[in-house]
Amino acid sequence: MERLGGMKTPFLLLFLIFMASACFKEQPTQVDSSLNLTLYVKFEDHFLNSIPVTIKTYDYNIASFNGVTDSCGVVTFENVPYAEYLVSIKSTAIVPSALDSIALDTVSVVASTLITPTETSIIDNAITDTIYTIASGAQPGLKINEIYSVGPPNNYHYYEDQFIELYNSSEDTIYYDGMLIVRIYHLLAWPSAIFQFPGEPLTGHEYPMPPGAFVVVAIDAMDHTNIPNFPLPESVDLSHADWEFVNSMDYGDYDNPDVPNLENIEVGSRNDFGIGLNMDVILITDGSDLNYVDGIAIESVVDGVEFASFSTHLKDIEKEVDRGFGGIGLTKYSGQSLERVAVGFDSNNSTVDFEIIDHPTPWYQHE
Template structure:
């Protein structure tokens, strides 16, 4: 009986020893996470058929999908910016080169970083498409404990060297995409051909939710009483109307709400106004510009990538006074992840220095 009990225990110990020995004989991993590196080469091609000209002192950013934000680097005389000690994963590499106070060359590319590996990627810069842009979105509300968000505004910017016109343009808040319109407000005038409401080259236009001095209600807020335009819904019994500021008017039947924007995630577009049949969405060909924002990187992108390939807003905090602004006025490569930045306070009608 003693022998019968002993043998199974002996076999168990032997099997365990063999298993441990096999584990010890396996090779240890040789890769160390965080040792990836990449050289980003930045150039400008004056024409497609001509070779690229390397740009020194171009600002290069490497934007990870999940990990901590990486400080920007600047290219050397060869047009190269080197990033080291990177964890593996997908990144968006973007670059900007300031020509003067009004003109910026921009570009981006996708980069895949691997552990213990070096990579090389090239960004060809261009001037981007000039025209009317959504330049700043202030949605979070000022620091307050009264849930005050009525100082929201949208800032437009004409990045072209020619005058553009606001006549008949629509501003829409979407429900995820252009086929579902939550709010639609319209400038006066005739779309496309109207010439009553000009925007001179390289100027800002502030569209206030309520064009009043919000500091009188919340001291930490801003004064929008001198905004260029005011969203106004004549069907709303509580929407204030500043007679000194012209209106962008609600055209959605039966809607009694002002142009309120979400504090955490939304999609905003401007379009020519040629298509205002919002029941079936807005025709893509009439869209002038659009921006999607999400305060969490885990959110799924919803806006048509032909309008915006990314989204801004990651890190926004409700009632913080933070705002979303293009890194350079008019900078637009159709990717808000690259084009925009979070700034500590709103700047209606002007640009915060980069």
């Protein structure tokens, strides 16, 4: 088999699937030699016990092998064919809480790792390796990269310059047709604002976001630094925002004709989208669940971020969406913003994923 080390997982997977189907008849079932695989399974610093692990090779036409980690977080596959293996994990795990040192959280963890035998990795016909799982939802993809909520330095309680910055951290173009941006009041059961991108959810291909692209969604797409008789030099010019939130039932809501709109879909709502200045939960969902009356289906959540300016805050979103919250210390009308520590970085724990920055950074990542 060709060396595949430099290729990234999604392409690799596709390639392997292609290889598997293309080469089906040629695949040997007789095995040259065997291998013992010992895998340590971790989430962050913790070894995970009782986790089902599947290994599958495409070098031979054989079934996959299944095992479960022991109390030390170890699973061993003995006398399997000498081959390259894709290690897959999709499970729930009990891990220490992100917020409380003595509590435990249940999280969904996933891993998809390729193990390739090499001269240096094999010792006495055995390979020992560590598989690092990540929280489900932390995989590369469409991310909420920045939430600017607090408003610029001013004495007028002005915060209409709020925006949300999205980022594509994957290596594939993502189509965000029909996706929702949702503000949560308390848990997925209780959304408080629901706005939708145009287009058909899941299948639409009108609104592409290339890998590494930023998309800025303004509350109101105007130049907030240059409002007549109302100078706010430390605000932001959002007149060229990619999108703006508009509720056509809110007759006072500004609608820039040059900037396309996310429309409110909540029946009876007359409010523009808004972000709590010092506390909120913002979600982006794939739009597959438009029946918000019974809450937002967790399967539809693409990314979710909780923040609060004070450390005693009690969480408002399920831990499967975000184990923690960012923003402790955010100050109203300070011009501060909340951004991921590195562009697109997501461990599904906003306590560590986000930091406060001095100024908003629409369309770029802070240094």
